[in-house]
Amino acid sequence: MLQRTKKNNPRAGARAGRADAGVRVFEYEALSWRETAEPGLRLKAVRYDDERGLFLGWVNFAAGTRSGLHQHRGVATSFVVDGGLTDYHGSLGLHEAGINLRGATHDAIAYQNTLLVSRLEAPVHYPPEHGDLSGLHAGSRHEAVSNPAPEVAPEINVAVDALPAWQTGIEGLRRQTIYDYAGSGPARRFVQLQFSPGAEVPPWRAGALTELWLRAGRLLVEGRTVRANSFVVVEPGATVRLASPFGALVLAWAEGPEEWLEPQDSGARAVRSSLFGF
Secondary structure (H helix, E strand, O other): OOOOOOOEOOOOOOOOOEEEOOEEEEEHHHOOOEEOOOOOEEEEEEEEEOOOOEEEEEEEEOOOOEOOOEEEOOOEEEEEEEOOEEEOOEEEOOOEEEEEOOOOEEOOEOOOOEEEEEEEEOOEEEOHHHOOOOOOOOOEEEOOOOOOOOOOOOOEEEEHHHOOOEEOOOOOEEEEEEEOOOOOOOOOEEEEEEEOOOEEEEEEEEOOOEEEEEEEEEEEEOOEEEEOOEEEEEOOOOEEEEEEOOOEEEEEEEOOOEEEOOOOOOOOOOOOOOOOOO
């Protein structure tokens, strides 16, 4: 069962190894499912920080499982790998991204077995009458809950693959912007990156925490092969080189822009290119 602690080290329990200093790979097969106190809800956590309400990883709803009424106190994003969720606003379906903004209040149910890739950026409030907290959301708290904006939908549902794809300035790499965080406070980006076979990204330094989930294909991270359904966590200040000899599809969350570095074999600096669209 998931142990709810004040702060869990995101590296704890992950045995996917290390690609380079400050760049870590978390493979799906290397992490264990942890049951929550709510039957039918399981987590595979890359990060579970109960003090700050931060989560990164996989969430599994068994068919018929409910989340329970809750209110998000900051942005949460989920991508439906399989299945779907339904709340009073309607359904979040296969290969769609759901974006919950601060104040979003809802109770979601899964009518079929559902797998999500999720990132939580703030605590979540449950009404006291909910009873024991399941641990589904890192940073769960008992607080009185009322919907501050009932006229606003509890989530923004995005059909990711239908989004327009824009050139990044890097040959063979296009970007689809899922959420640009406009109006939410922090300057961040949530995007999908399309790597054509043979695409290579010049070395760059992360200006802030940057996290990737490899949806399909294979990605070379500092020369190491990363397979589909793996996370790559790039810590602030870390440098990384990405390539995909055979193509890849990647979801990326960036808390700040990248800084391009001079290639070692020439004096030319990559300019006007943008991985994440800042």
